[in-house]
Amino acid sequence: MQFLNPSFLHLAWLALIPLALYLFRRRAKRVQVSTLLFFRSLAREHQESAWLRQLKRILSLLLTLAVILFGVLALARPASDAGADTPGSMVIMLDRSASMAAKDAQGQTRMKAAQEVIRQRVRSLPDTVIVSLLAFDAKPSVLLSRSRNRRELMRLxxxxxxxxxxxxxxxxxxxARRLADLEKPSEIWVVGDSAPTFEESDQSAEVKQRFTQVALSSPLNVGITGFQIRKAPLTRGRYEAFAKVSAAVANSRAVTTALEVRIAGRLSQLREIELQPGASSSIILPLDGVRGQRLEIELKTPGDCLGWDNLVLAPLPELKPLIVSWFSDTPDPFTGIALGALVESGKLEILKGGSANWPPKEKPDLYVFEQWAPKDWPTDRPVIVLNPLQSAGPLRVRSxxxxxxxxxxxxxxxxxHPVSYRITSTRLAITQTSVFESLGSLEPLWxxxxxTVLAAGEINGQRIVASAVSPSQSEQLALQPAFPLLLGNAIYWCAEQSDALSELTPLKPGSWLSTTGLVKWTEWDGSRIVTASDQPQGSLLEVRRLGIWETSDGSMGTSLLSSSEETNIPKLDGKLGDAPAPVSSRFSLAKAGGTWPQRLIWALLAVLLIESFLFHRKALY
Amino acid sequence: MSETLAREDLFEPAFLDRLRTLALRLRKRRQLMRRGSQATPATGFTREFKDYRHYTPKEDYRAIDWRLYARLDKLFVRLYEETQELNLHIIVDTSSSMARPFPEKRRQALRFAVALAYLALSGQQRVSLYSMNETVKQELPPLRGQGNIEKIIQGASHLNFDGFTDLTRCFENYRPSRQRYGVIFVISDFFGRDVNTAAEAVSRAATWPGEVHFLQIMHPQERSPELEGELELAEVETGEKRRFWLTKKDVQRYIETFDAFADNLGRACASHRIDFFQCSTVEPFEERFLDMLVRGSALTGSA
Known part of the structure; x- marks a missing residue:
């Protein structure tokens, strides 16, 4: 047995007080009276004999000493199994990622279970152990650094x-490793639902690593692990949503989930998806709506344990026209026809010019170079190179x-590849006008x-699509829908990351939103849709919610979890680490009298009760 | 415990002078009180003319009132009140409680006893002094004449205050004879074995031939003790010890019990035509003595 708060043992000197009071107690004052006649009628007479009185005094002293002893011992918190492996310091790492919000059948989140496990362990730690607390999700956050303040630790x-x-x-x-190195021997204790990978090299006698898993024993979860709204190619005012629905590997059975699509609160589509454990299903959902309307895609799965990944909230965007600068000294008429067809859709603006107009005064979203390329290759915008006659930029071309x-x-x-979307190669005949000597990291498509006559890819973060085909000489290509489709795909793929489409890119919690005013939220908190607002610190706001955000200048966007790791709720595995004490065993411990401090407090109360009964039951105040 | 009181402690040199003055004041007050007052129906011991009755033969012819014979031509005999000697019995409680823990009680009791004796001796009456604790004991034989006051004082000074008061036994055993018919003063605190003992004893005293007076001497702290906290109380008469934890509330209850005792005793006395008088040790003796006598007593002739 050892004491968790040995400093309180110093309070044992309090026992000297009743001892001194006993030794130097005031004797009863002896008074002579003429008669005891009238005193005998008083109720508070002490008629016991001297030996009984002495016995009572000693008993009272012993009981008082017992009260003090029990009280001091209770404060010192004796523990029979504090453990020989009690470290000098401990770094508690608590997982606070989304999966810790998974609830069991009783509605208890994994976080609550983890907090209970930590509380139990911390209570059994001696006060001398220095504890640090570190909560982590995508990034760590040190909440308490090297402290013995248990109350503060519990609060945190x-x-x-x-x-x-x-x-x-x-x-x-x-x-955590750096914190643990400050005070050895130490222990890094990870509490979460999924097991971390401990490096063998990190294991040492002085820094132990321990993991306690608080995962569900039989989880069931289906969630949306991917989402994007994009404009339907070659369509006007129409969007399509891409959603990926995944089932957790630990699911015990195949699950049928209902996917509801609502626009502006009205049910738009309803699908049922059956997913085997660990399986995924990608769905493209055509959407009809106008800017500002709210899109809700919700999964309804009986027995689902995690709510955050069940709903996606997104505003339907209005795309700004994509500005494309087309530079060519000898423009191909078929290219002009194809670009013209895209312009008619209203979402594209073409600025036409020649080599004399290079460089342009206003920067477009995308450059299209046809049979010409500038010597000072632009690196800040994506580029489509059509029928190049000479090397330019990263492209090495031979005519x-x-x-x-x-x-x-x-x-x-x-x-x-997105550039080849909906294009079929049948009955296509082309005329190759140049040869790519070096494509770099571009990927051959055709x-x-x-x-290689068509290649696409990224070079130093710049998206490039290069074609070694002359449209005017490839009539079978130019006169078929394949060519404008190819050009449209190339333009939208290249401009995917441009400002014009940025509203369509969902944010993830933890990313930063650039705004100065109040940000209003239509938030999905895992169980219902609520409204909230955030005030940014300076000009940046860290995204911490899921749902639709709207800045003071009218910009809108969405924030969603869309994480296959978090949707894939792990299952409790006894081999991975310590399992928390089952609830039933904790109750049985309480029934048996509780911990040592609890037993001592019960004993203290019992002694107080006995003393009160023996010595004070006839007292009148 | 054998304790006697020095004569000087009991009686200051000027005490007897004051007693004489007191007797004079008493006479004066008595005369003043007689005016307008009615004669009491109590039996007296006066020598005054009582009545006439017809002469019968064999009677003493010297008792014939010849003047009346001259006027009425009939023989009448004058009848006089038979002259009887008044006896004063002073019974002083000499138990320990009269001397300890408050010796002022003994001093006050003896002063009353001596003053009463002086008053009786100066009126040519016989005075007997008794002590009372477990039993009643005659300390001085009946004395007569003012010159015996010194004996009374000596006897009172040498009274031994010890033992406990057994009121029942004392009042049972004591009974003055018909020849010693007179006035009986019992000077005591009347603390018996039980709170009801004194009231029971009153009924026995009521059978005594003569006029009975109860004079209760007490100390103020006997009525309202200045005690609080844990105490070991020792009774002086029996040595019995008891432990108490007294609070102000308890003291208040004690006072109520004491007052109830005194009231009970007073009522019992009144119901048996016994005069009951209380005197505290802190009260001025002379004033209280006069107060007691003017209440009416054969001793002072006001009865």
Whole structure:
């Protein structure tokens, strides 16, 4: 047995007080009276004999000493199993990622379970152990650094709530390791639902690593792990939403979930999806609506344990026209026709110019160079290079002359690439006008014979689409829908990250929103939709909520969890770490009389009761 | 415990002078009070003419009133009140409680006893002094004449205050004879074995031949003790010790009990035509003595 608060044992000197009072007690005053006649009628007479009185005095002293002893021992908190492995310091790492909000059948979140586990352990720790508290999601946050203040620690533990973010233990573990190194021997104790990977090199005798899993024993979760709203290609005023629905690997069975799509509160679509454990399903949902209307995509799964990933809230955006600067000294008429068709859709604005107009006064969203490319290659905007006649920028090109090389067929190398979306290669004949000597990191999309005639990719973060085909000489291409489709796909793929489409890109909690005014939220808190507001510190606001945000200048966007790691709720595995004490065993402990301090307090109260009965029951005040 | 009181402690040199003055004041007050007052129906011991009755033969012819015979021509005999000697019995409680823990009680009791004796001796009456504790004991034989006051004082000074008061036994055993018919003064605190003992004893005293007076001497702290907290109380008469934890509330209850005792005793005395008089040790003796006598007593002739 050892004492968790040994400093309180010093209070044992209090026993000297009753001892001194006993030894130097005031004797009863002896008074002579003429008669005892009238005193005998008083009720408070002490008629016991001398030996009984002495016995009572000694008994009273012993009981008082027992009260003090029990009180001091209760304060010192004796513990029979504080453990020989009690570390000198402890770093508690508490996972507060989204998955910790998963609820069990009784409605208890994993965070509550983790807090209970930590509280139990901390109570059994001696006061001499220095404790640090670190909560982590995608990034760590040191809430308490090297402190013996248990009350503050408990307060901080109780104040931790799950946040709708992914959990990444690596960064947190680095911080914890540094804290643990400050006071050895130490222990890093990770409490969460998924097991971290402890490096063998980190294990040492002085810094122990321990994990307590607080996962659900039989979780069931289906969530939206991917979402994007994009404008439907070659359509006007129409959007489509891409959503990926995943089921957790730990699901015990195949789950049928209902997916509801609501626009402006009205049910738009309803689908039922059956998912095997660990399976995913991608869905593209055509949407009809106007800017500002609220899109809600909700999964309804019986027995689902995590609410944050069940609903996506997003505003329907209005796209600004995408400004495309088309530079060509000899523009191809088919290119002009194709771009004209895109302009008619109203979402594209073409600025046409030649080499003399380079560089442009206003920067567009995208450059299209046809049969010409500037020597000072622009790196700040995506570029589409059509039929280049000479090397430019990162492209090394060799011209094949004015006639070019005709090819009766082409082969689609990467049909899943967005640039090739909805394009079929059948009956396509092209005339190759140049050869790419070096593509760098560009990915070949079309091959004509052995030569790449269409490539796309990113070079130093800049998206580039390059085509070695002359539209006017490739009539079978230019006169078919494939060419404007190809050009439209290329433009939208390249401009995907441009400002014009930025409103369509959802934010994730933890990212920053640039705004100066109040940000209003239509928030999904895991169980219902509520309204909230955030005031940014300076010009930046850290996104901490899920739902639709709207800045004071009218910008709108969405924030969503969309994390396959968090949706994939882990299952309790006894092999991974310590399992928390089951509730039933805790109750049985309480029934048996509780912990040592509790037993001592009961004993103290019992002694007080006995003393009161023996010595004060006839007292009148 | 054998304790006697020095004569000087009991009686200051001027005490007897004051007693004489007191007797004169008493006579004066008595005369003043007689005016307008009615004769009491009490039996007296006067020598005044009582009545006439017809002479019968064999009677003493010297008692015939010849003047009346001359006027009425009939023989009448004058009848006089039979002259009887008045006896004063002073019974002083000599139990321990009269001397301890408040010796002022003894001093006050003896002063009353001596003053009464002086008054009786100066009126040519016989005075007997008794002590009373477990039993009644005659301390001085009946004395007569003013010159015996010194004996009375000596006897009172040497009274031994010890033992406990057994009122029942004392009042049962004591009974003055018909020849010693007179006035009986019992000077005591009347603390018996039980709170009802004194009231029971009153009924026995009521059977005594003569005029009975109860004079209760008490100390103020006997009525309202200045005690509080844990105490070991020792009774002086029996040595019995008891432990108490007294609060102000308890003291208040004590006072109520004491007052109830005194009231009970007073009522019992009144119901048996016994005069009951209380005197505290802190009250001025002379004033209280006069107060007691003017209430009426054969001793002062005002009865």
């Amino acid at each position: 533990i109780d104040g931790i709530t799950p946040v709708p973010r992914e959990g990444k233990v690596d960064g947190a573990f680095t911080v 094949l002359g004015a006639k070019g090389v005709p090819h009766s067929s082409i082969r689609l190398v990467a049909p899943d 091959l004509a014979g052995a030569e």
